[in-house]
Amino acid sequence: MSARRPLRVAAFILAALGVMAQAAVAEAPARSPRPLIRPDLMVTAHRVEATARSTGRVAIAASLRPAERPEKLFRVASERRRAVIAGNSKGGRVALCGDPEIVGNAIQPIPAKLDGCGLSDGVMVISVAGVALTTPASVDCRTARALKTWIESGVKPAFHRKRGGVHALRVAASYSCRTRNNVKGAKVSEHGRGRAIDISAVLLGDGSVVTVENGWGSKKHGKALSTMRSAACGPFKTVLGPGSDRYHDDHFHLDTARRRGAYCR
Structure with missing residues (x-):
C-alpha cells in the first residue's frame, strides 16, 4: 500500500x-x-x-521665384518692338511702320559686322501700295515710307498706261553690311544702315519686264524710267542711276541718308 x-x-x-x-x-x-x-x-x-x-x-x-533669363527678356522686348513697328493688320496682312499699305514683317535687330553697320529697328517689306517686291527688302521705316511715296507718286503714274500697269519691282539689294560700291577702305554704304534699296527692273501686269539697263534711253520705256528716277528725288535723299557712275548703270540706287539736301544724279 x-x-x-x-x-x-x-x-x-x-x-x-x-x-x-x-x-x-x-x-x-x-x-x-x-x-x-x-x-x-x-x-x-x-x-x-x-x-x-x-x-x-x-x-x-x-521662396523667391527664379529670375527671368536674359534671352526671355530680350524676346519680350523684341516682341514689343515688333508690335510698335507693325502698327496694325488689314485683311490678314501685317501692316508695317503704322501704314497698312506697307506690308511685311518686323525683323530682329541686325548686329554690325563692320563699324557703322547694323539695323536696330528694321522691317522686311514684301509689298508697297499694292506693288510686290521680287525679293523682300530689309530697311528701316523711314526708307519703307519713302518707297511708298515714290511708288504712288512716280512709279505707278509712269507706267499706268503700259501693259496692265506696275505689278512688281525687282529688288537688286537692300540691307547689306558693306562699304560704298564694295570699294575697300571706302565709307560704309547706306545699305549697311538699312537706309537704301536698289531697283533694277519693273514687272508689268502682262508679265513683261522693263529693266533699267536695257530700257534706259530706249524709245519704248526710256521716258517712263526717267520719270521714275526724277520722282524719287524728294522722298529719297540720294538717287543714282544710269549716267551717274559706272556702278549704277543697271539699277536705281535710292537711300534716305541723313543729310540736309538731296543728291540726285
Whole structure:
C-alpha cells in the first residue's frame, strides 16, 4: 500500500496541472489588445502636424521665384518692338511702320559686322501700295515710307498706261553690311544702315519686264524710267542711276541718308 501511495499522489498532481493548463488556454483572448493611445499624446501629434503644414506654406510663400533669363527678356522686348513697328493688320496682312499699305514683317535687330553697320529697328517689306517686291527688302521705316511715296507718286503714274500697269519691282539689294560700291577702305554704304534699296527692273501686269539697263534711253520705256528716277528725288535723299557712275548703270540706287539736301544724279 505504501509503495502505491506516492504514485497516486504524482498522478493527482499531473492531472491537476493539466486541468489548470486547459483553463488558461480557454481564457486566453484570440488577439492581444493594443495599448491605448494617451489623449495628451494625440493632442501633441495634431499640434505637430498643424505646425509642419503651416511652416511649409510659409516657406513656399516666402521662396523667391527664379529670375527671368536674359534671352526671355530680350524676346519680350523684341516682341514689343515688333508690335510698335507693325502698327496694325488689314485683311490678314501685317501692316508695317503704322501704314497698312506697307506690308511685311518686323525683323530682329541686325548686329554690325563692320563699324557703322547694323539695323536696330528694321522691317522686311514684301509689298508697297499694292506693288510686290521680287525679293523682300530689309530697311528701316523711314526708307519703307519713302518707297511708298515714290511708288504712288512716280512709279505707278509712269507706267499706268503700259501693259496692265506696275505689278512688281525687282529688288537688286537692300540691307547689306558693306562699304560704298564694295570699294575697300571706302565709307560704309547706306545699305549697311538699312537706309537704301536698289531697283533694277519693273514687272508689268502682262508679265513683261522693263529693266533699267536695257530700257534706259530706249524709245519704248526710256521716258517712263526717267520719270521714275526724277520722282524719287524728294522722298529719297540720294538717287543714282544710269549716267551717274559706272556702278549704277543697271539699277536705281535710292537711300534716305541723313543729310540736309538731296543728291540726285
